[in-house]
Amino acid sequence: MERQADFAKCIKGSTGDWEVVVGLEIHAQVASRAKLFSGASAEFGGAPNTHVSLVDAAMPGMLPVINRFCVEQAVRSGLGLKAEINLKSVFDRKNYFYPDLPQGYQISQYKSPIVGEGEVLIDMADGEAVTIGIERLHLEQDAGKSVHDQHPTSSYVDLNRSGVALMEIVSRPDIRSAEEARAYVSKVRAILRYLGTCDGNMEEGSMRADVNVSVRHPGDDLGTRCEIKNVNSIRFIGQAIEHEARRQIDIIEDGGVIDQETRLFDPRKGETRSMRSKEEAHDYRYFPDPDLLPLEFDQAFVDEIAGSLPELPDARKQRFIDDYSLSPYDAGVLVSDRASAQYFETAAKGRDAKVAANWVMGELFGLLNRADVEIETSPISAEHLGELIDLISDGTISGRIAKDVFEIMAETGSAPGSIVDERGLRQVSDTGEIERIVDEIVSANPDQAAQVAERPKAIGWFVGQIMKATQGKANPQVVNELLKKRLGMS
Amino acid sequence: MSVDQATVRHIAKLARLKVSDADARKLEGELSTILEWIEQLDEVDTEGVEPMTSVVEVTMKMRDDDVTDGAIADQIIANAPEGEEHFFVVPKVVE
Numbered sequence: 001m002e003r004q005a006d007f008a009k010c011i012k013g014s015t016g017d018w019e020v021v022v023g024l025e026i027h028a029q030v031a032s033r034a035k036l037f038s039g040a041s042a043e044f045g046g047a048p049n050t051h052v053s054l055v056d057a058a059m060p061g062m063l064p065v066i067n068r069f070c071v072e073q074a075v076r077s078g079l080g081l082k083a084e085i086n087l088k089s090v091f092d093r094k095n096y097f098y099p100d101l102p103q104g105y106q107i108s109q110y111k112s113p114i115v116g117e118g119e120v121l122i123d124m125a126d127g128e129a130v131t132i133g134i135e136r137l138h139l140e141q142d143a144g145k146s147v148h149d150q151h152p153t154s155s156y157v158d159l160n161r162s163g164v165a166l167m168e169i170v171s172r173p174d175i176r177s178a179e180e181a182r183a184y185v186s187k188v189r190a191i192l193r194y195l196g197t198c199d200g201n202m203e204e205g206s207m208r209a210d211v212n213v214s215v216r217h218p219g220d221d222l223g224t225r226c227e228i229k230n231v232n233s234i235r236f237i238g239q240a241i242e243h244e245a246r247r248q249i250d251i252i253e254d255g256g257v258i259d260q261e262t263r264l265f266d267p268r269k270g271e272t273r274s275m276r277s278k279e280e281a282h283d284y285r286y287f288p289d290p291d292l293l294p295l296e297f298d299q300a301f302v303d304e305i306a307g308s309l310p311e312l313p314d315a316r317k318q319r320f321i322d323d324y325s326l327s328p329y330d331a332g333v334l335v336s337d338r339a340s341a342q343y344f345e346t347a348a349k350g351r352d353a354k355v356a357a358n359w360v361m362g363e364l365f366g367l368l369n370r371a372d373v374e375i376e377t378s379p380i381s382a383e384h385l386g387e388l389i390d391l392i393s394d395g396t397i398s399g400r401i402a403k404d405v406f407e408i409m410a411e412t413g414s415a416p417g418s419i420v421d422e423r424g425l426r427q428v429s430d431t432g433e434i435e436r437i438v439d440e441i442v443s444a445n446p447d448q449a450a451q452v453a454e455r456p457k458a459i460g461w462f463v464g465q466i467m468k469a470t471q472g473k474a475n476p477q478v479v480n481e482l483l484k485k486r487l488g489m490s
Numbered sequence: 491m492s493v494d495q496a497t498v499r500h501i502a503k504l505a506r507l508k509v510s511d512a513d514a515r516k517l518e519g520e521l522s523t524i525l526e527w528i529e530q531l532d533e534v535d536t537e538g539v540e541p542m543t544s545v546v547e548v549t550m551k552m553r554d555d556d557v558t559d560g561a562i563a564d565q566i567i568a569n570a571p572e573g574e575e576h577f578f579v580v581p582k583v584v585e
Contacts, residue, residue: 032555033555033556033557034553034555034556034557034558034559038559039553039556039557039558039559039560040557040559040560041557041560047563047576048563048575048576048577049563049566049567049576049577049578050560050561050563050576051560052560052562052563052566053559053560053562054559054562054565054566055559057566065551065552065553066550066551066552066553067552067553067554067555068552068553068554068555069554069555070555071552095504097506098583099578099580099583146580146583147577148582148583148584150577151579151582152582153581153582154572154579154580154581154582155579155580155581155582155583155584156574156577156578156579156580157577157578157579157580158577158578159566159578283500283504285504288543292550293543293544293548293549293550294543294550295550296549296550
């Protein structure tokens with residue numbers, strides 16, 4: 001079913017509203033040790049051509065043998081995308097010449113992929129939930145890498161990536177804005193990371209996307225699309241779509257037509273440009289690879305994998321809403337990354353979940369952002385954050401002091417309890433001592449005391465003075481009560 | 491189905507083959523004859539018949555996910571016309 005045009009998402013042009021139509025092909029590297037059809041290492045990096053077997057270098061007479069683990073991961077990913085699993089699929093040769101493709105063809109799946117139609121649910125910031133259709137997921141080989149900046153007239157080719165297993169996940173053209181595209185890629189990445197089938201590391205190229213963009217007036221047939229190749233960050237995917245949509249609208253509104261072509265996104269300039277050299281290569285002459293039998297397995301193989309699936313982001317989000325009474329937005333933020341969700345659950349265990357969520361999403365995410373580290377290497381462990389929350393809820397320290405303790409925890413990695421003891425930050429709830437200080441300060445400031453009688457809000461000044469006198473350690477609730485009593489307000 | 495000059499040129503270009511005008515004319519005839527010969531197979535009714543993928547009843551063998559190969563960069567680039575620090579060196583190809 002086709003989506004109705006949403007005018008709020010349209011781009012304004014001189015000839016009216018334009019709807020952006022986007023489809024994505026995500027290439028996700030299977031988190032395997034060895035390659036798809038050879039026993040060479042699939043690990044990122046390595047000295048040039050050291051992760052290469054004679055199969056990957058396409059030496060004559062070499063035969064591909066499929067890696068069972070890669071097949072399992074494709075099925076697992078398919079199940080995570082709520083997709084149909086094909087018990088029989090076929091590997092084809094996609095023929096083209098390029099220096100980093102020693103075989104002269106890529107082994108891929110064309111007419112019959114291992115995974116068929118599925119869907120991904122994305123949550124937008126305004127609360128809208130959008131279903132993006134998945135057309136297919138298929139297994140294919142990665143190509144090698146060309147290095148162009150080592151020599152003025154030569155390119156250097158490293159085949160370490162050649163033959164690494166990729167899952168190509170093809171969406172339907174259901175995406176209608178750069179924002180939706182970003183949400184979709186983030187969601188697919190989260191699902192694969194929950195499943196453990198792809199590490200989702202976009203810097204190392206474990207995930208990248210080809211972005212198909214076209215524009216049309218709402219209600220019209222699909223426009224001519226351009227394909228932007230190999231965009232390697234979620235932010236760049238958004239920028240590339242925004243730039244490309246604007247470019248196409250300007251051409252059409254100036255009376256031109258869009259050429260169907262392959263383009264490249266230049267992150268430095270924030271624009272796309274034509275890659276004419278790829279054009280003629282589009283005639284790939286697919287045919288079934290005679291070196292490989294069809295890929296076949298039985299339903300029991302699929303069922304066994306289905307039985308081992310972890311809780312996925314959507315289910316976990318619902319559980320966070322039901323069990324912890326979190327808002328859908330907070331739950332969505334926390335489950336978007338498996339490690340964040342795990343961290344939250346550890347910190348919240350047996351405690352006020354809302355308070356824990358606020359600490360994780362506020363102070364902790366802020367700290368991780370500033371320090372530019374991932375939650376896996378957080379300087380504050382989830383257990384320690386939980387202990388800090390306990391110290392607040394049992395009245396040992398005030399919320400204000402807790403923020404100071406949090407900063408000290410970030411610097412030292414120490415447990416909050418020992419920081420509070422060593423630095424004498426324990427909250428003073430002893431009424432006798434606070435009463436003494438209240439009395440002292442009220443007596444010393446008769447003018448302010450008189451003001452409070454006329455303007456009750458002026459009591460804040462006294463609270464401030466008392467907190468200052470106690471270095472913030474006085475229990476604010478006790479201070480308030482005693483002050484009101486002393487000033488005759490209660 | 492017969493093949494014309496433009497198709498011969500296109501196929502040659504995709505295969506990175508240099509074909510002279512004289513050869514292209516000759517190939518036009520040869521390729522057309524081959525295609526016509528293969529087209530005789532269309533006379534067989536294959537409705538409802540699964541494509542045959544092997545002459546024996548076997549399923550594809552699978553391999554465990556273990557690193558058992560690689561670390562032979564010397565051998566990999568041994569036949570390269572040009573190499574440097576274990577890279578293949580090729581004429582510059584840049585977008």
